[in-house]
Amino acid sequence: MSDISSRNIHQHLLDILTTEQARFRVMEHEAIGKCEAVSDIRGTDLGQGAKALVCKVKGNDVKQHVLAILAADQQADLSRLASHLGGLKASLASPAEVDALTACVFGAIPPFSFHPSLKLVADPLLFxxxxxxxxxxxxxxxxxxxxxxxxxxIAQPELVAFRREPAAE
Structure with missing residues (x-):
């Protein structure tokens, strides 16, 4: 995807989806930060929600910002993410980094990367x-x-299994 050309990410996203003839609909609702609550409002299953995490992967000469997408009913295993990308550890980015890389606040980040320094990966279970x-x-x-x-x-994420696996019994 292209660099952020405008800080109006919502309109930028709509423009791309329309140009690419995507099948989509926009829903307006209360600004709610909880995945479960917004799923109820949307009338969608929690597992359909694309949760976006801005992460930093470091170590082994790797220093990479990643937009990691997974199903909202799953939890991320950041060590799996780091390992797949050749790093030693991964952590969540700071609010300032999130703003610089996405032009969005936490909870509003769409599963698209519009910044050249933000690698897009997604856990395949979501799809x-x-x-x-x-x-x-x-x-x-x-x-x-x-x-x-x-x-x-349209997004062409790299598919990376990084969800936390249930503990063996």
Whole structure:
């Protein structure tokens, strides 16, 4: 994806989806930070939600910012993410880094990278269970529900399994 050309990420996203003829709909709702609550408002399953985490991967001469996308009903295993990308550890980025790399506040980040220094990766489970994914669209009070295959075609994330696996019993 291209560099951030405007700090209006919502409109930038709509422009791209429209140009690419994606199947999507925009929903307006209260600005709610909890994945479960916004899923209820959207009328979507929690597992359809695309949770976006801005991370830093370091070590082994790796220093990379990553936009890591996973299903909202899953938890990230940041050590798996770091390992896959050749690093030793990963951590969440600071609010200032998130703003600089996404032009969005926490909770409003769409699963698209518009910054050349922000690598986009996504856990494949998000795309295996539902025909549509849902996400906040650059604003806490607006969501997009879109066709899963259109998302994969347009965003082209690197697919990386980094969700936390359940503990063996």
């Amino acid at each position: 295996e269970r539902f025909d549509e994914i849902a996400f906040n669209a650059g604003l806490l009070e607006k969501s997009i529900v879109m066709d899963t295959q259109d998302y994969l075609r």
